[in-house]
Amino acid sequence: MKIADWGRLNGEVVVFGGPYSNRQAVEALRARTCDAAHHICTGDVVAYCADPCGTLDVVRTLGARVIAGNCERQLASGAADCGCGFEDGTACDLLSANWFGYASAAIDAQARAWMADLPDWAVFTHAARRYVVVHGAATDVARFIWGSTVDAEFKNEINIIEEEVGPVDVVISGHSGIGFEKQVGSHHWINAGVIGMPPHDGRAQTEYVRLSEQGAVSFHRLDYDAPAAAAQMRAAGLPEGYAQALTSGWWPSEDVLPAALRRTHSLARG
Template sequence: MQVQDLGELDGPVLLFGGPYSNLPATRAVRQRAHELSIRPDHMICTGDLVAYCGEPAETAAEIRSLGCAVVAGNCEKQLAAYQMDCGCGFETGSTCDLLSAGWYTHANAAIGADHRTWMAGLPDIVTFTHHGRRCAVIHGGVTDVSRFLWPVSPEAAFAEELALLQGITGQVDLVIAGHCGLAFRRRMGQVEWINAGVIGMPPNDGSPATRFAVLQSGAVRFERLDYDHLAAAGTMRAQGLTQGYDSALVTGYWPSEEVLPPELRRPALARG
């Protein structure tokens, strides 16, 4: 495990995940940081820069030009290793697994050697101290970079990851993660687990707005990110990425809920 320590971050910290090749959303979160007077050295991405949407190389370049800290997601690891699938942790043969073939093929063709070399050097864990609290940022899990941890996952799953994480980093008070696409918080004794959400795809709630988080004065708040989702969807369609994620940017609903725990899925009537 490669660990990058950022030292003491004394002001607000903007936490975001999953740009997902969505260039308009990436530029929008950069603009929101500017509006909030948060510098790039106080921004941290939980990984998966490249995924579902239409501008993978451009999004990677935007993040690199921003200069914020980035944790390696499964997509970065797979692209850096020249692998032929996204390594997302979808069940083999599931709808999400089958849909991933289209967008990953597009991303794999678009990402050049320079971006892959940069991705190969990204840390697995980023640590920092904020208002006296020790914080650690990961992608999915320590056991597996693509492990899905949901707001309803068993306490034992979080405890397992926390124990392994602290075996690497030492005691932490706050864990920040990504991967699952939903922003949430859980508390385990004195440790708070935060998923910052993703900016590149809505959280399956019927609105195109996505999510990010801000850590300020020791507390975390979640914020909505509005951006030109119609432009992002149009770019996808122009490039033939019409497997369903293009519509998700507009409708706010994922093309498949198979990956979600049953209690987080929409009722059949709501799905239409």
């Protein structure tokens, strides 16, 4: 396993997950946050949407520090799917066969080499706190950790992380697509959400996190040209369910979600 040490970061830090080949979203993030001192990406630069190469270019020219997501690991190795381990016949399984093949055909050897070189995890210090960045979880790059995951599971992941990298104050993760923050004993766990797909709450805006110079955590919604990103997906023949999700704010694939995060519960919550 490759663990990067990004040292001490000063100033404001923007943390974002899953650009998902959504160039319009990452361009909007760049415009909105170009004053930040640092950008950190929790992986899955290339996934569901229509512009893998354009998205990679923006992330790289932004100077973002990136860890590998399961998508980068799978694309770099020439695998046949995204590596989420979806059950056969589920909505995610059927949709992933389409977009993963499109993404894999779109990227070149140089992009694959860049992905292969990304670290699995990274550590850094900021505002007197020590952070670790993982994609899904310590036990599996493609593990879905939700805000509703039980504390014992968080503690197990934190124990494994600290055995590997020593004591940390904060864990940053991605992969699941819905941002949250949670206090687990003395540790803080932040999932910054993703910028490439809205967080299944009926709004098209995606989400990201800012760490202020003093270390305060704030979640932000990202307005971007979602209709243009959706139109580009349709023109490329990508799955309609994900194209529609960009503008409706609802995922087509609830079978990956715990019951409390499904649409019926979201609507009941108002």
